[in-house]
Amino acid sequence: MNDDLGPPGAIASAAHEAREAVVSVGSSTLRLVEEIGGMAELFVQAIVWTLRPPWRIRLLFEQLDFVGVGSIFVVGITGLFTGMVFAVQTYHAFSMFDATGLVGATVALALARELAPVFAGLMVTARVGSTMATELGSMRVTEQIDALATMAVSPLQYLVAPRVVATIVMMPVLTLLFDGVGIAGAYTVAVFGQGVSAASFLSRIRTWVDPQDIEGGLIKAAVFGLLIAIIACYKGFHARGGAKGVGRATNEAVVMASVVVLVSDYFLSVLLSPFWTLHTHGLR
DSSP states (O other): OHHHHHHHHHHHHHHHHHHHHHHHHHHHHHHHHHHHHHHHHHHHHHHHHHHSSSOOHHHHHHHHHHHTGGGHHHHHHHHHHHHHHHHHHHHHHHHTTTOGGGHHHHHHHHIIIIIHHHHHHHHHIIIIIHHHHHHHHHHHHTTHHHHHHHTTOOHIIIIIHHHHHHHHHHHHHHHHHHHHHHHHHHHIIIIIISOOOHHHHHHHHHHHOOHHHHHHHHHHHHHHHHHHHHHHHHHHHTOOSHHHHHHHHHHHHHHHHHHHHHHHHHHHHHHHHHHHHHHHHHHO
């Protein structure tokens, strides 16, 4: 009798597991779509409240200091060693073709177009995004956000708008810092460590790196800043479940923002690549 019931039981169990898997995937997809819609709504509301008085300049400057000045060290260290290690790797690759003079231009182009905005975005996500989500999540679970609303103060204008604006403004600045420190690190390694001509290193950068390359990286950085701030604020603003919920919201904010930075970098590169290509062909 067990042999007769075994196969149908196994089939029923497999069908149940498949159904549970489909339900789980569907639920996760719906939750993701709901969160994307919520983040889009939060973005629109943040923009509206940014343009409406009263303008809380003090809060904005506090966030500019926290996002920008507070991130100088971590972004600078990351940029320095990124430029140094990239110079080492490109030197060894180009030395096989007797083209070590291209090390400077290659490092500068890679930093300006890709590495600086992406790595700066990841560092800001780790430091700033996590803090934003934790602060807002703690305020949510301790009902401080509800208290603001009770006092007729918009939580979006008071808490979210300054953080979003500050991150958008400071991300390009941090990216420029990353560019400069990264090129300085690459120069040190290539010229003093590998024997590349300083004149060749600098002249190739002036020849091959255009303002448009740097501008493209700054556009990426501003977009990354917007995405990081919106994701972090949304996750913190909607945290639930006490201290455990705040920790979960912070973790989700960092993971989601990091992935979104990498994914959006691809699409931004695709959008900007025709402009870079046309400009390059026009000059050379």
